[in-house]
Amino acid sequence: MIKPNRLAVLIAGAFPCLLSAAEVTLDSVVVSGSRVEHSSFDLPAAVDVVDAERIGAGQARVNVSEALAAVPGITVQNRQNYAQDLQISSRGFGARSAFGVRGIRLVADGIPASMPDGQGQAATFNLDRAERIEVMRGPMSSIYGNHAGGVIQLFTPDGKGAPSVETSLAAGSDGAWKADVSAQGEAGGVGYVLDTSRFSTDGYRQHSAATRDQSMAKLTFRPSEDGKLTLLANTFSQDAQDPLGQTWDAYRADPRSVAANALLYNTRKRIEHTQGGIAYEHRFGEQTIHLSAYAGERSVIQYQSIPRAVQLDNTGHSGGIIDFDRSFAGVSGRWSGRFGLADGQLTTTVGFDYEQSTDDRRGYENFIGTTLGVKGTLRRNEEDRVASFDQYAQAEWQGERWTFTGGLRHSRVAFRVDDAYLANGDDSGRVDYSKTTPTLAALYRLTPTVNLYASASRGFEAPTFNEMFYSSGGGSFNFGLKPSTSTHFEAGLKAYVGDDSRLDVALFEIRTEDELVVKESDNGRTAYQNAGRTLRQGIEIAVDSRWAANFTSRLAYTYLDAHYEQGFSYTTSSGATKVVEAGKSLPGVAAHALFGELAWKHPASGFHAAVEGIARSKVEVEDSNVDRAAPAYAIANLRFGVDRQYGSLKLRGFLRFDNLFDRQYVGSVVVGDGNKRYYEAAPGATWLAGVSARYSF
Known part of the structure; x- marks a missing residue:
């Protein structure tokens, strides 16, 4: 074994530039991982911070895909379908999700945007007021509970200082526009941040128009010198047409086209979402107590394209319309303390999370007589409940050279179904899952500028309700699914290169048992099963640099080998059995992903410009890897902007061009679609322009 001192000499000889003094200006303070403020450079985890400047860098601030394109290990695909939300995956986890976010924990200002079963919606993130987004992958994310791939947390700032108001307007291709109005400041010791916006688009593809209204309010004040109280409220309302996926031939012939059924049944989705929360934090010297609670309601009605004949012929079918009203709530508490121990500092955290969600779920036929796309006969009526209760403890000891971190979390997720539609039998039932997950990590400060x-x-990762709704052969709830379990290993290097660059490298391996995969997909109904072992191995590299003449750059690369180690079989919509052999790639996952950016800013005039490059390798669309994979692609984007200050008035403007060379490519895939409509086309060359004005009183 090479001793640490000898290893330092070897690395110093190979990379002498790593030993020069570096200012900590390329570092960020994060709370992910340790749950207390921490330098990202000194955290033994792969964690990236996307700051407000990058979130709003010539963007409409509508989709989190705009902000996370530069994060290695994370793939955020815009489906160009607001009825199905973004497709977000972390080291391959979540790539299978047909809608919403699966396998990644989403949190906004301490309030989960993921439900207790693990399904989440990134669309509820308010990007207009985002101060930063923290993205953590790998073993340390297991301390956050029932998920496997990572944690994405959004934070908004506290209102402070003199009051200010801001308004912005952006417009671009395909009839897209967004207007936003906000105010922030502090009055009478109460900080406030208020924001409301409307977004509308005709959509790139046919039948993909959407309208979204979003508002938020955040109030903060200090009832005592050591206490802080925060109140949060958010609303989200959206109407969106659903263009569905495309077959390969339809995509190649016309990427803007839609399947005939999307028009016949007028596929669409309406969402109403409201939530509020309260958090209190109190410091007792080096100890802190944090308590929070939240509650909300979500209503969804979705018109699917399930054929009329299928619903009439199958008495077990639950109809072509999903209609549910959800109420959800949760409470959490944690205590953190810092103590001196053995010439170092010990930070300990103990806490709990309780979350529950109840759906009043109904299903209707999507026709009346020969009229399609309307609410017809009731075919499903039930109450679905899921609750989770987790307890966790973690500790970190930090010495002069070494940092050791350990954590333990116990999770219990309970599902219950009370069926009130008995024409096709009683599908009531319940199932509970529980698991204790440990975490261990160590960091060694090889030099002042290099950490290993x-x-x-x-x-x-427990099954979600969406994966339990159907069993094979036309049956209903699949209570026989097991949670998937995984073992994560990661090793990494964080280094400052000279005074103006930072390098982050992470190597990882993930072995999963009982991976959840499609067993049968037929006309809108998908049944899942537990497959055998899978293996994910890869490397993530990120380099941030500042150059002469006010140039900056970022490079982010991900290599991911994700494949099945055991074979399995499943049934297609035509009744055929497909065999997935060991060694086949997991669908929805690109082996290579690359992001590059070169930006320039002229401080005197406030003018800035940047060129971006994005490249991804091919993506398999189903488990057997037989059907045509979505091809590899590479695109280039260009943006310009100017920021000017005139006394109390700050003006901004930008102009953005995406896909400069008008490449036709598949932006995302619908994994395992039974109708082979796997492909979701990305736009060709598009433009977006915006202006904003902020006045401080």
Whole structure:
């Protein structure tokens, strides 16, 4: 074994530039991982911070895909379908989700945007007021509970200082526009941040128009010198047409086209979402107590394209319309303390999370007589409940050279179904899952500018209600699904290169048992099963640099080998059996992903410009890897902007061009679609322009 001192000499000889003094200006303060403020450079985990400048860098601030394109290990695909939300995956987890976010924990200002079963919606993130987004992958994310791939947390600032108001307007291709009005400041000791916006688009593809209204309010004040109280409220309302996926031939012939059924049944989705929360934090010297609670309601009605004949012929079918009203709530508490121990500092955290969600779920036929796309006969009526209760403890000891971190979390997720539609039998039932997941990590400060770390953990991912709704052969709830479990290993290097660059490298391996995969997909109904073992291995590299003449750059690369180690079989919509052999790639996952950006700013005039490049390798669309994969692609984007200050008035403007060379490519895929409509086309060359004005009183 090479001793640490000898290893330092070897690295110093190979990379002498790593030993020069570096200012900590390329570092960020994060709370992900340790749950207390922490330098990202000294955290033994792969974690990236996307700041407000990048979130709003010539963007409409509508989709989180705009902000996370530069994060290695994370793939955020815009489906060009607001009825199905973004497709977000972390090290391959979540790539299978047909809608919403699966396998990644979403949190906004401490309030989960993921439900207790693990399904989440990134669309509820308010990007207009975002101060930063923290993205953590790998073993350390298991301390956040029932998921496997990572954690994405959004934070908004506290209102402070003199009052200010801001308004912005952006417009671009395909009839897209967005207007936003906000105010922030502090009055009478109460900080406030208020924001409301409307977004509308005709959509790139036919039948993909959408309108979204979003508002938020955040109030903060200090009832005592050591206490802080925060009140949060958010609303989200959206109407969106659903263009569905495309077959390969339809995509090649006309990427803007839609399947005939989308028009016949007028596929669409309406969402109403409201939530509020309260958090209190109190410091007692080096100890802190944090308590929070939240509650909300979500209503969804979705018109699917399930053929009329299928619903009439199958008495077990639940109809072509999904209609549910959800109420959800949760409470959490944690205590953190810092103590001196053995010439170092020990930070400990103990806490709990309780979350529950109840759906009043109904299903209707999507026809009346020969009229399609209207609410017809009731075919489903039930109450679906899911609750989770987790307890966790973690500790970090930090010395002069070494940092050791350990954590333990116990998760229990309970599902219950009370069926009130008995014409096709009683589908009531319940199932509980529980798991204890440990985490261990160590970091060694090789030099003042080089940190090495290693970490390991166990992961736990329970089935979601969406994966339990159907069993094979036309049956209803599949209570026989097991949670998937995973073992994560990661090793990494974080280094400052000279005074103006930072390098982050992470190597990882993830072994999963009982991976959830499609067993049968037929006319809108998908049944799942547990497959055998899968293996994910890869490397993530990120380099941030500042150059002469006010140039900056970022490079982010991901290599991911994700494949099945055991074979399995499943049934297609035509009744055929497909065999998936060991060694086949997991669908929805690109082996290579690259992001590059070169930006320039002229401080005197406020003018800035940047060129971006994005490249991804091919993506398999189903488990057997037989059907045509979505091809590899590479695109270039260009943006310009200017920021000017005139006394109390700050003006901004930008102009953005995406896909400069008008490449036709598949932006995302619908994994395992039974109708072979796997492909979702990305736009060709598009433009977006925006202006904003902020006045401080």
